[in-house]
Amino acid sequence: MSSFAAEPRFMALLAIVALPGCSEAVADQTSAEPRYKLTATARLDAASEARFLAAERDAVIVRVLVDQGNKVAAGQPLMELACADVRARAAAAIARAREAAADARLVAAGPRKEIIAAAAARVDESKSKLHDAADLLARAELLKTSGFVSARRLNQLANDRDSQAAALAKASAELAALANGARPDERVAAAAVAVATGADASAIDAETEKCILRAPIDGTVLRVLKHAGEFSGASMGTPVMVVANLENMIAKAEITDRDAWSVRQGMGADIWVDGSAQRWRGHVVTLSGQMGRKTARSLDPSDRFDRDTREAWIAFDGEPPPAVVGLRVYVGLRG
The missing domain is CATH 2.40.50.100 (RNA polymerase II/Efflux pump adaptor protein, barrel-sandwich hybrid domain)
Incomplete structure (x- = not known):
């Protein structure tokens, strides 16, 4: 009986001796776990908004x-x-603008030498015809006294002379206009038409860009x-x-009103994904100045927005997690 009684006492003694070591091992294991001042949920996002x-x-x-x-x-x-309709209107407008610009250049440059030469030739031709018509009328008037030319014929010859005189006046005016070039107001008008049609073409071309x-x-x-x-x-x-530009990723954390007052810029942070042991290091770079809705953008239209949060932007100190905008992560802030 004494041997059986001694065995439990011996086991109890061993347990007492072993307890300090066990306690130390448990403490070491606990101290190895990260200790955070607070934790919060967050979403990955691009530093510049999507x-x-x-x-x-x-x-x-x-x-x-x-x-x-x-x-x-x-x-x-x-x-x-x-945009077939817009492109067709743009092509027509561009053609009109080019035509107006060409006309304006012609007006500004004045007529070509060959055009002036042709006008001068028409003046010479009109002078010759007028001379012939006047000569016929003069000879007919001399023959009128002899009765060889009727009054009706004389009227026809006089009308022909007057027509040739009018043709000469017209040809001379055209030659003078060509020689003098376009008037200033004509140049201004032609340039204005070119500018207006060019503006129309630019406006329609801007529509095609849309x-x-x-x-x-x-x-x-x-x-x-x-x-x-x-x-x-x-x-x-x-x-x-x-x-979105995914070159610079951040975590946008929503800090509840209970902890909002204790967060400050520069606080160290660990970021992790649920179910993963990997941690990414970062620090708080921006803090919202007021409480409000969540602003960590997600592509999920059913995402809820909680009013009682303060947004904190956390930049990654090294390589960020995979660039998945809207991915829910967890943040632990170190005091």
Whole structure:
């Protein structure tokens, strides 16, 4: 009996001796876990806000020129809209502008030498015809007294002489106008027509530019929201594509009102994804000056917005997590 009684006492003694070591091991394990002043949920986002792009005119989408995940450069075409009517009007306006500009140059330069020479030849021809008509009339008047020319014939010859005199006056006026060149007011009028038609062409050409949706920034196509054959919905401001610059990622944390007062710029932070042991280091770079709705942008339209939060932007000190905009992460802030 004594041996059986001694065994429990011996085991109890061993347990007492072992307890300090066990306690130390547990403490070490606990101290190895990160200790944070506070934790919060956050979402990954681009440091510059994602751009929700809408078309500039109502039209059917003809082609989508990029896919989700493609990197794009600022100004790169992303989407093409149906614009046959606008392009036809633009072509006609450009043709009118070119014609008006050519006319203005001709007016400013004055007539060519060969045109002036042709006008001078018409004057000489008119002079010759007038001389012949006057000579015929003079001879007919001499024969009138002999009765060989009737009064009717004399009237015809006189009318012919007057017609030739009028033709000479007209040809002489045209030659003088060509020799003097365009009047100042004619030059101004021609230049004004050229400017007006050029402005019309530029306006319509600007309309054709709206037929192409272009990237406003260097970035990555996050989502293509509309496809070929669908209506652009420009008048309703409907987004057709989402583009963001993912070169600089941040975590946008929503700090509850209970902890909002204790957060400050420069605080160290750990960021992790639920279910992953990996931690990314960062620090608080921006703090909202007021409480309000969540501003960490997500592409999920059902995402809730909590009023009682203060937004904190956390920059990554090293390599950031995979650039997945809207990914929910957790943030632990170190005091």
